[in-house]
Amino acid sequence: MTAPGPGLRVLAVDDAPSALEDLARLLRDAHGVGAVAVATGPLPALERIRAEEFDAVFLDISMPGLDGLELAGLLGKLSRPPVVVFVTAHDTHAVAAYGLGAVDYLLKPVRPERLSAALSKVARMLPDAPENATAPGLTEVLAALPVESGGRTRYIQRSAVQFVEAQGDYVRLHTSSGAHLYRMPISRLAEYWEDSGFMRIHRGYLVALDAIRELRSESAGLFAHTTLGDVPVSRRQARELRDRLLRAARDREAGSR
Structure with a gap:
């Protein structure tokens, strides 16, 4: 040694x-x-x-x-x-x-x-x-994720991510600058980000609560609308998501007084 x-x-x-x-x-x-x-x-x-x-x-x-x-x-x-x-x-x-x-x-x-x-x-x-x-x-430490592409490394800020999509052993980070692949199972990333304003609302999706503009009920089910697209919400997560969005709205209202 x-x-x-x-x-x-x-x-x-x-x-x-x-x-x-x-x-x-x-x-x-x-x-x-x-x-x-x-x-x-x-x-x-x-x-x-x-x-x-x-x-x-x-x-x-x-x-x-x-x-x-x-x-x-x-x-x-x-x-x-x-x-x-x-x-x-x-x-x-x-x-x-x-x-x-x-x-x-x-x-x-x-x-x-x-x-x-x-x-x-x-x-x-x-x-x-x-x-x-x-x-x-x-x-x-995971507030910025290193994403490698073409021999270059870019650091994607967590605050720039609106939602995350599972891609096998990878996740696809959806940001206004584009979608970026990062090598980590979505279950592991959800553990790290759940205390930073993210919620796993579907087996294959993790979403930033601040990025949700509205919830939409359609024939195919419930969707969380973001400026980058609609994210499916599983039935088992729908109630908790509504509760968390309501609490967040109340907190914002109380903070503005």
């Missing part, structure tokens, strides 16, 4: 030497990291975790024997498990990874800005983080 500093204690795990070296180098260069250790596979990783305490483990998924998902499942049973971030060349395991409690899912080759965002999430998930930096802090 590199000399300990005031930052995060991190373990990088990958059975490919070149990939492990690249990841370790990125971690050592990243702001907020105090110590970096490496393990060439799941079993060496378990030995290091038994002997030392780490804040986070950056895991490859496809490894011989015990794969990264299985290792993460074992770590989750520890009394104080490290925060898990998956680093992989494939995007087919995202749902399973988030289901195991991973805070992020990075695709190789890892971009420094994506690594920085993942480390920020890790810091806010630690038990000794400030009380107001656990759930609210994580929410603020």
